Amino acid sequence: MTPQEPPPDDAAPEGEAPARSPAEQLHLPLIEGDWEATVALAARLHPAELADALERLDDHDREMLFQTVPNEVLGEALYYVEPHFRGQLVQGLPAPQLGEMLEGVADDVATDFVQDMEPDTAGAVLDSLDEDRRHAIERLLTHPEDTAGGRMTGQLVTVRPEFTVARTLELLRQLQPDASQPFYLYVIDDRRRLCGVVNLRNLITSPGETLVSSVMGTELISVRADADQEEAARLLRQYRLLALPVVDSHDRLLGTVTSDDVLDVIEEEATEDMFRMVGVSEEEDLRDVWRSVRYRLPWLSVNLLTALAAGYVVSLFQDTLATVVVLTAFLPVIAGHGGNAGIQTLTVVVRSLALGRVSIRDASLLIKHEVVTGTIMGLVSGSLVALVALMWQGDAWLGLVVGVALLANVVIGAVFGTLIPLALDRLGQDPALSGGIWLTTTTDVLGFLFYLGTATLMIGYLD
Amino acid sequence: MTPQEPPPDDAAPEGEAPARSPAEQLHLPLIEGDWEATVALAARLHPAELADALERLDDHDREMLFQTVPNEVLGEALYYVEPHFRGQLVQGLPAPQLGEMLEGVADDVATDFVQDMEPDTAGAVLDSLDEDRRHAIERLLTHPEDTAGGRMTGQLVTVRPEFTVARTLELLRQLQPDASQPFYLYVIDDRRRLCGVVNLRNLITSPGETLVSSVMGTELISVRADADQEEAARLLRQYRLLALPVVDSHDRLLGTVTSDDVLDVIEEEATEDMFRMVGVSEEEDLRDVWRSVRYRLPWLSVNLLTALAAGYVVSLFQDTLATVVVLTAFLPVIAGHGGNAGIQTLTVVVRSLALGRVSIRDASLLIKHEVVTGTIMGLVSGSLVALVALMWQGDAWLGLVVGVALLANVVIGAVFGTLIPLALDRLGQDPALSGGIWLTTTTDVLGFLFYLGTATLMIGYLD
Numbered sequence: 001m002t003p004q005e006p007p008p009d010d011a012a013p014e015g016e017a018p019a020r021s022p023a024e025q026l027h028l029p030l031i032e033g034d035w036e037a038t039v040a041l042a043a044r045l046h047p048a049e050l051a052d053a054l055e056r057l058d059d060h061d062r063e064m065l066f067q068t069v070p071n072e073v074l075g076e077a078l079y080y081v082e083p084h085f086r087g088q089l090v091q092g093l094p095a096p097q098l099g100e101m102l103e104g105v106a107d108d109v110a111t112d113f114v115q116d117m118e119p120d121t122a123g124a125v126l127d128s129l130d131e132d133r134r135h136a137i138e139r140l141l142t143h144p145e146d147t148a149g150g151r152m153t154g155q156l157v158t159v160r161p162e163f164t165v166a167r168t169l170e171l172l173r174q175l176q177p178d179a180s181q182p183f184y185l186y187v188i189d190d191r192r193r194l195c196g197v198v199n200l201r202n203l204i205t206s207p208g209e210t211l212v213s214s215v216m217g218t219e220l221i222s223v224r225a226d227a228d229q230e231e232a233a234r235l236l237r238q239y240r241l242l243a244l245p246v247v248d249s250h251d252r253l254l255g256t257v258t259s260d261d262v263l264d265v266i267e268e269e270a271t272e273d274m275f276r277m278v279g280v281s282e283e284e285d286l287r288d289v290w291r292s293v294r295y296r297l298p299w300l301s302v303n304l305l306t307a308l309a310a311g312y313v314v315s316l317f318q319d320t321l322a323t324v325v326v327l328t329a330f331l332p333v334i335a336g337h338g339g340n341a342g343i344q345t346l347t348v349v350v351r352s353l354a355l356g357r358v359s360i361r362d363a364s365l366l367i368k369h370e371v372v373t374g375t376i377m378g379l380v381s382g383s384l385v386a387l388v389a390l391m392w393q394g395d396a397w398l399g400l401v402v403g404v405a406l407l408a409n410v411v412i413g414a415v416f417g418t419l420i421p422l423a424l425d426r427l428g429q430d431p432a433l434s435g436g437i438w439l440t441t442t443t444d445v446l447g448f449l450f451y452l453g454t455a456t457l458m459i460g461y462l463d
Numbered sequence: 464m465t466p467q468e469p470p471p472d473d474a475a476p477e478g479e480a481p482a483r484s485p486a487e488q489l490h491l492p493l494i495e496g497d498w499e500a501t502v503a504l505a506a507r508l509h510p511a512e513l514a515d516a517l518e519r520l521d522d523h524d525r526e527m528l529f530q531t532v533p534n535e536v537l538g539e540a541l542y543y544v545e546p547h548f549r550g551q552l553v554q555g556l557p558a559p560q561l562g563e564m565l566e567g568v569a570d571d572v573a574t575d576f577v578q579d580m581e582p583d584t585a586g587a588v589l590d591s592l593d594e595d596r597r598h599a600i601e602r603l604l605t606h607p608e609d610t611a612g613g614r615m616t617g618q619l620v621t622v623r624p625e626f627t628v629a630r631t632l633e634l635l636r637q638l639q640p641d642a643s644q645p646f647y648l649y650v651i652d653d654r655r656r657l658c659g660v661v662n663l664r665n666l667i668t669s670p671g672e673t674l675v676s677s678v679m680g681t682e683l684i685s686v687r688a689d690a691d692q693e694e695a696a697r698l699l700r701q702y703r704l705l706a707l708p709v710v711d712s713h714d715r716l717l718g719t720v721t722s723d724d725v726l727d728v729i730e731e732e733a734t735e736d737m738f739r740m741v742g743v744s745e746e747e748d749l750r751d752v753w754r755s756v757r758y759r760l761p762w763l764s765v766n767l768l769t770a771l772a773a774g775y776v777v778s779l780f781q782d783t784l785a786t787v788v789v790l791t792a793f794l795p796v797i798a799g800h801g802g803n804a805g806i807q808t809l810t811v812v813v814r815s816l817a818l819g820r821v822s823i824r825d826a827s828l829l830i831k832h833e834v835v836t837g838t839i840m841g842l843v844s845g846s847l848v849a850l851v852a853l854m855w856q857g858d859a860w861l862g863l864v865v866g867v868a869l870l871a872n873v874v875i876g877a878v879f880g881t882l883i884p885l886a887l888d889r890l891g892q893d894p895a896l897s898g899g900i901w902l903t904t905t906t907d908v909l910g911f912l913f914y915l916g917t918a919t920l921m922i923g924y925l926d
Contacts, residue, residue, distance in 0.1 A: 047701070049608070080702070105722060155925060172668060173668045193699070199646075203638045204635050205665060236726065238511050239509070240542065240720075241723070242723060258705075260722050263726065264700070267733065271818070274814055275814070278807050286815075286825070287828075296804075300807075301844070303799065307795055308511055308848070310799070311793055314792045314795060315789065318792075321791050322785060322788045328777050328778075330774055331777070332773040332774050332795075332907055332911070333770040335795055336773070341759075345758050347740075355730065362749070365749060365750075369755070376756050377756055377760050380760060385771070448795070
């Protein structure tokens, strides 16, 4: 965000001027060193807005903010910071301050922050917390970040089936559960195994002497702690739940994942898919060129090698190209068109796999659909480009060679656009992983081989 | 949650066989015409699983299912059907059956279905509903589908600030609000303006004589009904809410959008971005080739024209290429590399705009970041390819021409990868819209012009 001079308050020359973002509002007092105004403004903002400002301010302003605003106010904001930004944000802060800031944060979010700290800092921060809280976070830390267990909160209210509604309500009044928790109570048996779920509404609308066992739902959708976070997201979405219980391998209740946590997962996974297909990283930061170079260059370098392979194929046909120079004009058409048709297929397949709309079992259906679609589109584009070649160069044989090569390369794109992500998936890799490189390499190399090979065979007919 | 009877124990004939999907389980009784088994199985499935089966079955099986399974069972499943699939699913069903099926569905979901019907069918279905329900749906129908208003449900419980907690709980018991509603009660003044929000937990944990006005939260985050659905998703995510009140231009409460609705929005928008960048449609169906052709062919045709433009540029330099044929071998390298570097930039910018991480005001920061990143990567790749050209062809001048052209095209890709989505955004278009075509056209045309132009100028030095 480029810092802009905010309009002076007393002038307000523009009348309906667009509202300034929290980061913009904070910038002026921060550069002027007006701590009092900074602290007052930070306290007035919604914690989510302060979080937004923390994400957008430049390093200097952010550092000043961390030094002036009270830790409990900062702590409230931490809950709202974007997950992918958490690691960066707390880097370099002293452990005692981090400890104080994390005191008021829900334990799943606190765990997320601790996970992103250097091991030494993480240890010091954990030691500074009170014992119950440290244990809660340490338990959550045992689950890898991208699993259902890593996304869950362990703060939940459990009851027993033999409780009455009145006793349960009394329990709730005593516990005063914190507001970030879901609105379900989980019912467990004497071995902590999940056996039912009650929502607060059922509780309120039932007579006090009713037993929990008769108001609880027993059709339980739950997820194993070691399941991928995407699986948790998929279940929450498919069953339209606000919270999903997380259990261990013995069906014992460990915590819950809520649908607001999953909003992040869904956005992250979609971003990751998009970014992986083209070799960029979610971790990129607009203010850090070297980080971007580090993430993007390896992919571009592989791409360079594969492009050179395509170039090598072209060089094999130098004699043909020297004889019929006009063939060169259609090289970008053949390569580009096959690549683009393939990228359409690749994108559809990658996304369909990610959303669980198709699985590896649907491979033959997928391939058939893409090949037929590709053939039809190839016939149309091939005819068009043949016509262009004929009218432009007045050479029907050239038209035929170019048209058939275009058809062939669109079909090649469709076949490999399907096979590459399915193969990556079967190999246990992310289907999105650099699919773009392998695909365009294939369409370039095979497309040129086919086009220039055919042209060489037909060289006698081409002017 | 709809309580259902658990599956009978005898229904597990397969032992440890991999679990078959609901669609697979239903397929056999359906093709065998075993209606009894079909109906029994459909009733045993969770409605979300029946919905999944409806989405996956082929047309014949689905039709049979609609004819055999009772409408109220089908109706429960409709709630769980993927939004993008709703239109297709109910196509061709008779209005009276649709009316019966929609009876048990939450009004926002019912509205979604009605929106996707042919106008005649929609009218007949609405007429078959009881009056209150018809009015509720008609009110929701006035909001376009992709706005906050189009995503909201109007079923909510409102109270007044002067109510006591006891009176509010009594009201809840009388109303027995339906289970798909959020867990918040909204507080409105005498003109229906939203003035506070109470969550059920606060209510339960407060003494009965407390006034609603003293337990309600007044820091209200709400969204205007005519705001884009993405804005609603952004607010729910930023403020980590489970439900967001929707108001009209006079701040009057109309309904709420819940975070489970928004899971769909976020997935849809991400898919849309990915698909639009390559010219495919979210509406594609694996079983319908013509639909895919219809959506993809226009984009591929535009792409063909722009590829021909690049080919035309190449043809302008035929004399140069005929003189130094080896130049052709580097054509795919220059074009491919510039295009790929540009696609990296384009993807980062499109996604950052969609997630609200950058705005049009950050344009100069973005461009600077991408140009510097592109220049560094171009210097590395340019040097590498120059070295390859030198070693392969033993021609330092060729290396220089190819290396500089590669650098230039990577920078061209970075600049246009930033400018194209920003320009589309400023023009009020979706930044993802076919960004891929315009970008690769630019890198192809400008890249070839630069490469072959330089080569022509330097022709005396090239062997």
